[in-house]
Amino acid sequence: MAQVTLPSSVTIEYERQGSGRPLLLIMGLAGQLIDWPEGFVEHLVGQGFEVITFDNRDSGLSTAFDWEPPSQAASVTAMLTRRAVSNVGYTIDDMANDTAGLLTELDIVQADVVGMSMGGMIAQSLAIHHPQRVRSLTSVMSHTGDRRNGGLAWELIRRHGLPRRPDRELAGDQAVRL
Numbered sequence: 591m592a593q594v595t596l597p598s599s600v601t602i603e604y605e606r607q608g609s610g611r612p613l614l615l616i617m618g619l620a621g622q623l624i625d626w627p628e629g630f631v632e633h634l635v636g637q638g639f640e641v642i643t644f645d646n647r648d649s650g651l652s653t654a655f656d657w658e659p660p661s662q663a664a665s666v667t668a669m670l671t672r673r674a675v676s677n678v679g680y681t682i683d684d685m686a687n688d689t690a691g692l693l694t695e696l697d698i699v700q701a702d703v704v705g706m707s708m709g710g711m712i713a714q715s716l717a718i719h720h721p722q723r724v725r726s727l728t729s730v731m732s733h734t735g736d737r738r739n740g741g742l743a744w745e746l747i748r749r750h751g752l753p754r755r756p757d758r759e760l761a762g763d764q765a766v767r768l
Contacts, residue, residue, distance in 0.1 A: 591623070593651070596691035603651035604644035604692060608635030611725075612698045614642045616689060616716075618707025618731075622650035642701070644692060646685055646712070655679050682708075682735070686715035693723055704728040711735060 595601045605623055613634055615626055623643035634641050645652040657679035689712060693701060702725045705713030710732025717724040 591651070594692060594695040596688060596695065598688070598691065599653075600647050600688055600691075601653045602644050602647075602688060602692050602695075604642060604696075606696070607631060607641045607643075608638075609640050610638040611640065612642060612693075612701035613639035614644075614689070614693070614698075614701040614703045616703065616705035616709035616712050617643070617646065617649070618705075618709045620649060621646075621706070621709070624650070639702070642692075642696065642698070644689075646709075647680070647688055682711050682715050683719060685712045686719055689713075689716050690720040690723055699723070700725045702726045702728075704730065705732060706730045707732055 591603055591605045593601050593603050603623065615623075615631075617623065617625055622645050626643050631641050631643070647653050648655055693699075700723055703713045703716060705711070705728070707730070710729035711734075713724075713727055713729055714732070714734065717727045
């Protein structure tokens with residue numbers, strides 16, 4: 591793995607595997623570059639891609655920021671009322687700019703881009719604000735950010751908000767139920 595420091599002073603941890611057409615994988619909230627399954631990445635490399643994975647800011651070995659994120663209750667309330675979460679230290683657009691900066695530092699003019707969950711939102715923002723950098727876009731398990739459409743089902747929000755017992759043996763069962 592390697593690091594680059596962007597002009598914004600954000601340091602991004604990244605890994606490049608294979609050679610060929612650049613394929614950038616953007617992980618979601620709290621995910622790290624190591625969360626992409628090895629077999630998946632190896633398959634993509636085998637298909638002729640140079641696969642680039644990285645840690646978003648505040649994730650893994652990339653720059654960590656000193657700010658207090660909104661509480662889970664504030665986030666759920668914002669989701670239910672379809673309002674923006676307040677008190678954020680940076681935005682999805684900032685993270686998309688980090689991504690464009692990473693491509694610049696790696697001398698990649700254009701890449702196929704795959705984003706998962708929040709990474710899909712970052713990828714969409716990258717395509718909107720830096721369209722020349724994106725050859726193709728795949729957004730997996732993600733959202734457009736439109737507060738009027740595509741919200742979570744109330745039952746899922748309710749289950750996600752339930753306290754989980756700190757029991758290692760039950761953790762798997764609780765995750766499956768969620």
